[in-house]
Amino acid sequence: MDGKAPEKALANTDHHFLIGAMAYWEACMAFVVDQPKNVVQYLYPFSRPTEITYIHMFAGISLPLFVTLARVGICVRQNKVLRNMAALGWRDKDAYQSFASEVLQDAVALEQWAVDYHLPADETFDTKSLGSSTYHQLKAFAHMCKFSILLELLRNFPSLLDSEVDHAKPSQTNNLSVSQTTRLDRWYFDLSGAILKHAKDIPEGSTCGLYQTILLIICGSVLRPSKDTRTSFPKDMRANEKLEAQVLSTLARQDELDERRAFVRRRLQTNCASFGLRQVYSRAELLLEDVWREFDSGSNEADNLPSNRHWIDVMTELKLETFFG
Incomplete structure (x- = not known):
């Protein structure tokens, strides 16, 4: 395809509809x-x-x-x-090593694309009315997409944030230091906050809200309690790292x-009531409630996200697979 x-x-209305619909479908599936x-x-x-x-x-x-989000989901x-x-x-x-290298290279390229992506200027819009x-x-919806892409990538590929983490060694990811975990958690907290900040710019019942489900799942899936900093820190932990944790x-x-959880829950429920897609939204809500329940109960022994x-994994285990559109 040429430039x-x-x-x-x-520019062709019918083609545009099909292309956008397929990108949306691919991103969700x-x-x-x-x-x-x-x-x-x-x-x-x-x-x-x-x-x-x-x-x-x-x-x-x-x-x-959405095209990039589809690539992220596959990755x-x-x-x-x-x-x-x-x-x-x-x-x-x-x-394994070859496949791991290829997947990580894809993740690096997708992160770079998302970071460098800028929303189009108003004057380029085809509709001026x-x-x-x-x-x-x-624009708020586009920002939600961008930050969801980055959050999902950084959650699954922590080496993108910390070069000391070897992605090809899952055991190392399972044993991150307190300072590494804190640094990652801060990024997840900030990115989820950015997504919700833009989500709040979209009124409840807006047609833009119909297409937020996969983004709200990505955002909601990192909303876990922070570690209690009243416990003692490792002796080799630097002062700035302790401060970051506090x-x-x-x-x-x-x-x-x-x-934050209440907002996500309310937005999913509103979409359910407004658009009549009860099965989709109820499954998304059940999925997040189970993720949060696991976080709160401490049933997952892993210290890092x-x-x-x-x-x-939760979706698969509970058989909640559906088109999260």
Whole structure:
């Protein structure tokens, strides 16, 4: 596909609808089923910026972000396959090392793309008659997509944040130091807060709210209590690392956690009532409630979030798979 082909395809109303719908579908289903990364390769050209920004009824102005979210979902599930392979003794096999390297390279490239991605300027929008509030909501939704991409990547690939973590060694991820865990938790806390800040800019009942489910799941799945900093720190922990842990404990206190969870729960319930998709939203809510219950009960012994059961594991175990659109 040449450089102008995506622009030409999107300029056609029927083609634009199908392309946006498929990107939206692929992004949601990528987290539900295992598949090779080339299944979404047909959408890669639409992750590049175009001279005109075409507004889609599903994707809004976020078509490139949905294409990338689909790639992230595939990457995350491939990472889970790697963990299963390691548990079966494949870690020293050439096939494992090659696959692990490829998956990590994909994660690095996706993170770089997301960090560098900038929302299109207002003057590029193909529709000039939208009210200012609609523009604001479209941008808020796009920001939710961007930060959800980054949160899911960093949650599954902590080596993107900490070069000392060897992604090819799951055992190392399971034994992160207190300072490494605190640093990661702070990023997860800040990114989830960024997602919810933009979600609050979208009124309840807005049509943009219909397409938030997968983003709210990603955001909600990291809302866990911070570690109690009243306990003693390791002797080799530096003063700035202790301070970082204490600050996080203050910011991510229980009332803040409860408030964030309540917002996610309320938004899912509102979408359920507003759009009549009770089965989808009730499954999403059940999924998050079980994730939170596990966090609160301490039934998962892992101290760091990357080693905790992923929300995909909970979804699979409880047979809650569905199209989380």
